[in-house]
Amino acid sequence: MNYHLNHLKELESESIYVIREVAAQFENPVLMFSGGKDSILMTYLAQKAFYPARIPFPLLHIDTGHNFPETIAFRDKLVERLGVRLIVGSVQEAIDNGRIQEEKGFNASRNSLQTAVLLESLEKGGYDAALGGARRDEEKARAKERFFSHRDEFGQWDPKNQRPELWNLFNGKKHFGEHFRVFPISNWTELDVWQYLLTEGVDLPSIYLAHQRDCFVRNGVILADSEFIMKRPEEKVEKMTVRFRTIGDMTCTGASLSDASSFEEIVEEVATTRVTERGGRADDKRSETAMEDRKKQGYF
Amino acid sequence: MELLRFTTAGSVDDGKSTLIGRLLYDSKSIFEDQYEQVRETTERRGEEGVNLALLTDGLKAEREQGITIDVAYRYFATPKRKFIIADTPGHTQYTRNMVTGASTANVALILIDARQGVVEQTKRHAIIASLLQIPHMVVCINKMDLVDYNEDRYNEIHDDFERFASKLDVHDISFIPISALLGDNVVDRSDKTEWYEGPTLLYYLENVHIASDYNFIDCRFPVQFVIRPNTDEFHDYRGYSGRIAGGIYRKGDEVMLLPSGFTSKIARIDTFDGEVEEAFPPMSVTMLLDDDLDLSRGDMIVRANNVPRNDQDFDLMVCWFSEKPIQLRGKYSILHTTQDARCVVKEIRYKMDVNTLHRDMEDQHVGMNDIARISIRTTKPLFADAYRKNRITGSVLLIDEGTHVTVAAGMII
Structure with a gap:
């Protein structure tokens, strides 16, 4: 052994x-x-x-x-x-x-x-x-x-x-x-985290996996449309295929364009991605x- | 995939940040948004290029002053191993941070500037690595590009360091000629050092044998928490949970309990994923015994024919962390495995010069960043081993009883 x-x-x-x-x-x-x-x-x-x-x-x-x-x-x-x-x-x-x-x-x-x-x-x-x-x-x-x-x-x-x-x-x-x-x-x-969740078969909220959602783009961050967020006139809502890498408030959690619809695909995506998961968090971008x-x- | 923890220490200009930056960058562990943020900050400050040191300096004060104050942990992985770097500052006034970073490391990475050779700081790092019993040491002779990749210069430094290291308690040293800036022998083999036949740094880190860094001989299981579910299904369940600190435990083994000295048998070794036949370091498990005996946090499960010291008097090498100097006859809280006791400092035997190994028997002032040998007596027995034998059962923390601040790290002799 x-x-x-x-x-x-x-x-x-x-x-x-x-x-x-x-x-x-x-x-x-x-x-x-x-x-x-x-x-x-x-x-x-x-x-x-x-x-x-x-x-x-x-x-x-x-x-x-x-x-x-x-x-x-x-x-x-x-x-x-x-x-x-x-x-x-x-x-x-x-x-x-x-x-x-x-x-x-x-x-x-x-x-x-x-x-x-x-x-x-x-x-x-x-x-x-x-x-x-x-x-x-x-x-x-x-x-x-x-x-x-x-x-x-x-x-x-x-x-x-x-x-x-x-x-x-x-x-x-x-x-x-x-x-x-x-x-x-x-x-x-x-x-x-992802490799472990995959190996152990832990259940997660569905929004971590790719899904269709009404979104719009602000300062390069894709945000989910919701009643909690005020949109500027030029911000156009469209259907996108996205998933979330972190989950916080709907107002500040950015989505990423992704087709990863299983844990295996997420592990693959995370292993090759070039942006940190908090890269999409508007709350971190307020100052250095x-x-x-x-x-x-x-x-x- | 295995986990390897290594420590680096260094100061401004010795190329440490560049080396870490290169390992992270070449293994694709720096992300675009991090890189972009660092590039913007470098530009805003009016500096040239991309200052990779900004990646490791996380706190506002560190970024403002351009120095590393604290231990920073960095992570990267290759298909073979996952690495945790404990990146620490190199000056004497940060000895305590170096000691902290070294406490859990498998490998100490020591950087030498090929132009300067073995200097005081090099020796300090090596002494701390030896004191903390880091099992492997890799000496990177850096900036080889600035000495024209000269083999004689490399050999000279190699021999210098070996002569010095013969006075230390180190068993496994490797040497690699590198240029962190240009990438020679870091990830890719250099074509400018054909006289060098050893591995690149990354190859070394990926392959150094760490499987036997734990003690698999002497069985030590400090009880951390007693699990009693009190449910209908597990009515009489009484499990002793904790992390194996040494040795290999098997179901059915005869064991001895400390401090009582009673013996029993391991009925089963439980985990959430089911029963296991064997448990070894660093597994977290729950043990059930055949007999219903009194056993609680701080007690230890061992083997009758191989027991640790069961004692109240110990000699320690301590690294002092606090601005308030050590008090002779002073009382401190002491943490050891899962035990919490008090102790009194009976004697300060000598102070060690962390740059030269010189022992000063006269100087009784042990202040922040000092290393000294002391004798203590504890309020209750500790089940301990020499630090050389087991880093887990051989280490303690001293805590100020008034402020609750950790004032020293100690290694049992």
Whole structure:
């Protein structure tokens, strides 16, 4: 017998170790769930980590109200199957109560409003660790992120003053009121995620696969037409064959033209693509350090 | 496909960023939008060409100052292997970042400027790689184009480094003459170094034997979490989950539990994908035992005839991370495998000069980035091995009890 794991099994084992470490070190963890493939992978790995017991923490979804309907349907089915509790932090409700203000204009998005609602939800639930599906290969600020990322009592990230992380020893010690963000799939790349989902036969929302949709183009990004987005007069809606590489709000998630209608075709496409998956995210294009700035304030 | 982790260290101008940029670019791991963003930034700053260092410098402060402050992780893959690069800065004041990057690496990539030969920084990198027991070292003698691909110069540096490395605890060193800028012997074999018969850097990284980098001899299973489903279907299920730190476990094996010393048999080894016959590092599994015994997080499952040290007194080599110097007689939290204890610093034996290996027995001031040998006593026994024998059961973190900040990494001697 050959005693070595392939790279996907090694990544899986590392992630399971980190997820179990969270359950062991923290009193009240929660898993941040967006409905995207990375958070679906996270629930799948958490299920593996505690089998045959249930996942010992709830899922938290920050709902902007601008979701793809497919995402919500998938979420509800998944929660029922896993038998876990779902907590929803509503951006709409926070706007209605006047706690936050909606952005205005053509490029208005609720993306940055999520931060306030996320921090509010974490505080309300008294969560001391929030597991997330962020990966280091996604974005340059995320490349510096730790597995166990400390947040102060305001939920802020201090990238210049991070705790060194060595071997597989994770220091989750903190003061009252502080919390941790934990990223078990830090070392996975987009291709690893797809290869793994394919090998394991994990179910995903249909919009990851190629489909026909009413879309229009803005600043080189293909956006899905919806009631949530204001179009300029010259922006023409047409039917396109597209799929989504990441799923966020309908207002800022770009689609890519693709005929990939199976996981095998997606793996093939990802392996040969020349643009990062966040290349289609309008929220990252606001400035060169858009992600770092949002992360410091407490974004995912 | 296997996973290989390697570490690089270096400072401005030694060609490290160029080398990483080339590995990423030639293996098609840089995407067009990333490249475009870097090109635009280079242009806006009024610099020429495309500054590939901007790809690895992720934080605003790093981009502004043009330096790497922190460890940056980079990913690329070839059809043979997936690679994780821990890219760290090379100055003495970043020793702690180098140590961090080195802690999980299979290979240390050391860069030497062919014009300058073996300098202080080269030695520092090699010493840290040896201290952290990185199993393989590849020395890239870079900028060969600037010494006319001269074989004598290459041999001179090769011999210099070997002489120095003979004082270190390193077992596997390879040398490659390269030019990161022009691509000689990085991905493609150079036609200008016909005297060199070894592999290119990428070929080396794709083929270096890493399958035996883990310890498969001494069975060590630290219990991480106890799984008790409390459902009708799994009413009496009590599983000990964790990641194998050493050795090979099989169903039916006689095992000993620490600290109790009780023995039992492995009833089954569970995973979500079903039972497995064997478990080995670095697998995450759940073990079930024949007997109903008291076992919890921090305990260890081993073999009766091969037990780790079960002790409260240890000597450590530490790398100090904190601005606040080490306190003799000071108390710290200590993390070891899945154990969480406290310890007191009994003695500072010597400080090691990370550039020369010199041991200073007099200097008791151990501050940020210093490396020292200390003696500690822990509040409860740790089940540990020498770091040389097992990097997982031989490593600890020291934590400040007031601020909860990680202040040191320690390797058990």
